[in-house]
Amino acid sequence: MTNVAILISGGGSNMLRLVEEMHTGKIKAIPALVLSDKADAGGLSKAQCLGVPTVVVSKSDCADAAEFNAKIDQALRNHKIDIVCLAGFMRILSAELTSTWAGKMLNIHPSLLPKYKGLHTHQRAIDAGDTVAGCTVHIVTPELDAGPILGQARVPILPDDTSETLAARVLVEEHRLYPKVLAEFLEAR
Numbered sequence: 657m658t659n660v661a662i663l664i665s666g667g668g669s670n671m672l673r674l675v676e677e678m679h680t681g682k683i684k685a686i687p688a689l690v691l692s693d694k695a696d697a698g699g700l701s702k703a704q705c706l707g708v709p710t711v712v713v714s715k716s717d718c719a720d721a722a723e724f725n726a727k728i729d730q731a732l733r734n735h736k737i738d739i740v741c742l743a744g745f746m747r748i749l750s751a752e753l754t755s756t757w758a759g760k761m762l763n764i765h766p767s768l769l770p771k772y773k774g775l776h777t778h779q780r781a782i783d784a785g786d787t788v789a790g791c792t793v794h795i796v797t798p799e800l801d802a803g804p805i806l807g808q809a810r811v812p813i814l815p816d817d818t819s820e821t822l823a824a825r826v827l828v829e830e831h832r833l834y835p836k837v838l839a840e841f842l843e844a845r
């Protein structure tokens with residue numbers, strides 16, 4: 657069975673959806689690890705309640721980015737991880753780490769890539785006068801938010817939307833898209 661690690665930095669709502677669907681069997685994999693760069697990430701306690709092993713790799717405990725990435729890689733190997741899912745993980749991983757896990761690392765990004773790579777995606781879409789927004793699940797490559805797209809979901813941008821109301825609408829679709837894409841990705845392996 658495939659061992660999946662999920663990397664988070666905060667509440668981990670996407671992580672929860674992935675773990676739930678692995679526990680129901682819809683996703684043919686085991687949630688073998690939830691790793692965060694933040695010791696106070698709300699998702700860690702939720703993962704522990706679901707019986708998923710957790711690890712914290714804090715950037716501040718590392719001398720430099722190389723050590724940070726090396727510790728993440730070591731934690732993944734210690735847990736015999738096959739596939740890595742970034743889910744609200746707010747650190748940029750090194751080219752070395754993303755190359756080591758080439759083809760085995762996925763991310764969900766809250767925009768319709770290739771539009772709006774990086775941060776503040778919802779405000780940028782609103783400011784641009786877009787009428788459609790959404791989210792993308794893609795393969796992680798050394799270039800930020802630029803890897804092959806595995807799936808996307810669209811939502812309307814409403815005239816009175818704020819970045820918060822739009823983010824909430826997109827998040828609903830993220831929770832549907834990521835489990836669907838991960839299940840398909842694993843089936844196709």
Ligand code: GRF
Pocket residue numbers: 664665666667668669670671743744745764765766791827830
């Ligand atoms: C989500 O919008 C996700 O797209 C982005 O981080 C936000 C929080 O995700 N990457 P989560 O609730 O921690 O899964």
